[in-house]
Amino acid sequence: MHPIDLILRKRDGLELSTADINAFVQAVTALSLDPKAATLTEAQLGAFLMAVFQRGLSLRETADLTTAMRFSGEVFDTKPLNTFSVDKHSTGGVGDKTSLLIAPTLAAAGLENTPSISVPMISGRSLGHTGGTLDKLETIPGFDTQLTLPQMMEVLRDCHAVLVGQTPRLVPADRILYAMRDHTGTVESPFLICASIMSKKLAEDLNGLVLDVKVGSGAFMPTYEKSKFLAELMVATGERSGTRTAALLTTMDEPLGRFSGNWVEVWECVDILQNKPISPEHQRMSADLITLSNTLSGWMLYLAGKSATPEAGALLAAELIRSGGAYKSWLQIVAAHHGDTSVFANPALFHKPAAKRVLTASRNGYLSSMDCKEVGWAVQRLGAGRAVPGGPVSAHVGIESHAKLGDRLTAGQPIFTLFTEDPALLDEPYAMLQATVTLTDTPPTPQLLIREIVTAATLP
């Protein structure tokens, strides 16, 4: 295959063969190793990505691209564990900390025999307006997210779950393609998004995968239809690779749970996992998070054969938290990652922001809407995200939600508390939140949290 032939075929809307796609991904990987010796140039890669953006890929091409990317570097091998390996992936939201509840819940279920479970969870960092699981975990003193594959295997064998970052040698083709997409204006192609997400997830060598595809004002995808199309693509791609895959389309119109930030999100999960009585207000603020986490865990338990239905799986997940089993697994996982579990004794005391400010209701009325992406950006600007790529994030920053969409508020009642480590960073996020929150005389139309399920059986 000459790169130009591949570009011309895709330019004219023709299908590429499996061999063509394999050769292309090999050329992409070679390009990152030695640009001068590569058969493909960056200009050709830019043209190819734009041709794919405009013409799309067939289901077969998308699956072939995903597979070729998956095997472009080293891959994880869960077979020696002799367990059902399962993971969850979210397309990214605000206050979305379900991984911190799901990993210990599934690990607790994995402690029981027949079938045992392992959750090889490779997570990401803060991206755009969304938070990153790794950034949240690293606020726990000592917590190490950078394990080698053999270390991952050891933690998985001992704890049934591991919470790590991408290794440099895992799916290298995605790193190059992602950087080039970002650089050439070709990020938002559902086919390229699917291949990027699924190549990394399938490199975990999964038997089952549950996808949380966000819709609403805080989602990356701009419309419900585009989110659904991406969900269908990812489910079809996973199933073609022999991984049982289900996708949940879930609402992201306001921050999920009580806190959005870094340590504060760990704190909220520890409160839930410790299963101690929490105030009715905190209970109510965390309710959507708990429902979503248990629903996703339920689907994972169902795929793993631990429950007869996803609904029964969700009840099992709730029971694993209520019994303290999930918290026990949490402590074990954190310790295996060299994290200091003593901070969980009183998470509220460990939270030490330098300054805070409360945004209150300017009038009586219903909390009817907010641009959730703008809320996410406000959290990032408080210090939760990076000012420059590779830069540091602040641990004790974020927002606490005191109200949910549809709540009836009176003037002066708190909506958000903002936390920051640098008082100079309060003004801009405060103004952003103030501007995006809308209070109205009539209540907004309520929105379901779980909107739709996509599985192999529902595919068009």
Added chain:
Amino acid sequence: MHPIDLILRKRDGLELSTADINAFVQAVTALSLDPKAATLTEAQLGAFLMAVFQRGLSLRETADLTTAMRFSGEVFDTKPLNTFSVDKHSTGGVGDKTSLLIAPTLAAAGLENTPSISVPMISGRSLGHTGGTLDKLETIPGFDTQLTLPQMMEVLRDCHAVLVGQTPRLVPADRILYAMRDHTGTVESPFLICASIMSKKLAEDLNGLVLDVKVGSGAFMPTYEKSKFLAELMVATGERSGTRTAALLTTMDEPLGRFSGNWVEVWECVDILQNKPISPEHQRMSADLITLSNTLSGWMLYLAGKSATPEAGALLAAELIRSGGAYKSWLQIVAAHHGDTSVFANPALFHKPAAKRVLTASRNGYLSSMDCKEVGWAVQRLGAGRAVPGGPVSAHVGIESHAKLGDRLTAGQPIFTLFTEDPALLDEPYAMLQATVTLTDTPPTPQLLIREIVTAATLP
């Protein structure tokens, strides 16, 4: 403008502003000077070209791109000549040597006062299956096609026509964009073809321009509709720049004239310009060339105000050849380019191929079709074209046509004579010509040479 914003706009089918396009072309030119300091990367250029290929450009964008490219380097300035500057451009054919007749014809017309004419003809080299005017001219001993702009001005002032190659500083943005299009599979975009051709022609600072847009099996554009679309784009772009522009859609289904090659094409033109009696067979073989050249010259003379109609212009062109005025100008132009005019005394004697072979009719029948592109490639393989970019071409190679489409031939009657400087190069072109020529029992449908005229008045 950040390059990414420009890519995103075009990717999504939105229009780019004049300022955006100017900044883009400046960035392209900067990229060629110093890739490391450039604001645009090659990957972004590849993505942008593919976005343009897929989404197209509006008429305004095409004109803006053409203008920005035209002024990307040094430009010619014909104002000091105080003449009507006019040129002809052909999209490329086989045996297409009209420039060698048109330049001296118009120069002869320019010798007369009110209004005077200058023809600043910047030509190209052999490309693909087509020949190049510069390669033909350089078979005249001593002929120098590489003049500086001041030298061009001097020849133009003295002779009213100049026949030169592109200077490195003229339209540098086109050189980069053309190389990148070739490299990224984005050559065949009518918008980019228009900007490439018209930026170079308009850099000649023309008052009038006549375009010969080829259609048929020897044309670069694959369909009549695409050729017509390109013609309309170029006429609209020229007119927007204040250059009176007309395009003729002309048939290229067989080699134009009697000879196709390098020196043999000069020979054919010298025969015509010398206006001596030539054999009826040679007369008949050159008839289409003479008709097309005089028609194109006629349009140029009409645009220059030398005739009341294009048809009257064609009659004037024929008269300028018949009177010997065009030949006198030809000798003057060749001498000004340091060419040795003594070879015109007996052009047939100067023609010294090392070997020749005659392809004859295999049966009785009508010469009904040939793939004219294949005929062009056969001529290139005889040595008229380059084996490697920048390599040498052979002077005394090519083919002589002994029959035209529609002729009734008897078995054994000659169709083509092949000439080469290396006898080893005869077999492949001979086989190519043999395979592409079709003889049938019934005559083919005759095709008009001039199919359609596109002017400002006919634009949709």
